[in-house]
Amino acid sequence: MTSHLSEAVHTLVPGRDDRYGLLSPALVILTFVSGLVDALSYLSLGHVFVANVTGNIVFLGFSIAHAEGFVWWTSTLTLVAFVAGAVIGGRIIHRFEGNRAKHLLISTCVQAAFVAAALIGIYLLNRFAPEPAMGGAGTGAAVAQAVRDTGPSLNFPTASHVDLHVITLIVLLAPAMGIQNSTARKLSVPDMPTTVLTMTLTGIVADTSAHGHEQSKLGRRALVLTALAIGALIGALLQTRGHEDVILMIMLACLLAVIALMAPHVRSDARWVTGR
Template structure:
């Protein structure tokens, strides 16, 4: 237990001169954003994810099989938007191949604009949204999540992918003490799962008890705060930058 807690603490309060510096808590914040955004997309826009593409592939299969409540077109639009966002995010990452702070700043700034645009669009449309408004929101959020994933992938912080939890949870079990491992990364992996859970929980509660668009506002403000934090690190020469 002490190993897990120590690992979790180092993830939340990292040494700024370590290999990844402040990136772990920042990526945890992005994981919370993912939970908020996917809660909105699934609960408000219908059975569609904008960050979890594994789910969308399965939903497309369900739709083709004739299952009710799933839209093949919505899942395809989400998948296509995500891919375009990942391409844009990849091109942005290639502009800063040796400067992770500038990469993260560009990625979070663009993502924040897209998420806040989705929030404003949601506020200006009827509840439930029309078909056109629904697809606009899927496109905006799919682009944002694709860009986020591309940036997180290029940043390369182990066990903090911001969206994919299957491998994370597998690592907790397969590398844990019950499996004969050292559980050396269990704290970090558990925090990633908890961050996703808390984001989705907060999103679900807000949607069912308040304004359905509030998860997007909170996600957008979180991204704005991240932009402010990362902007102060752009001129840093600490080891994690490169």
């Protein structure tokens, strides 16, 4: 147990000569962001995932089979927007792949710009084009007054139609996560894809079974799984209380933390920066 705890601490506070250096804690933070954004998207945007896009392909199949037009549109829009983000991520890789700190810095800056745009967009929509409260109750004027009294929130129905609030969040958050996924894939830090953690969980169980618990990398892997779960928990708690704007603010703060981690090292020749 002590060795696993030490491994988790070393992941968050890596040594100077660590092969992946500050990439590891940065990707843990981005994993937490994935939990937040998927809680927001699944609970508020008609049961789609903007980070774990595999689920959207399944939902798309479900929607076609059951003729659920709302889910079909949201799933399709999410996939298209995510792919657009992956294209942007690919261009960033092409330009900055030789310096991993600069690569993560630039990609996170672009990702943060998308999240900031989503926050501003939702605030403006709630101020000037508020939707009826969830369940369709209340007049537009009543909702507008509620927004002024309590601050920005999504306040839109999520099971009947695609409105501007849903479209705004999908077209801004899905590209942000496409960029994050492409970046994590290129960095290839073991057990830290930041979104789909199926193989991470499988690795804990399979490696323990094959080689014993000392070879399971439990500390590192459990840390990542916990980050995703805590992000999802916090996101769900905030969403159920109508604080979707706060979720976006926390996401933005996390991205700024990653930027702050990377910025001082863009000119470093450390092993984790150069990849050599």
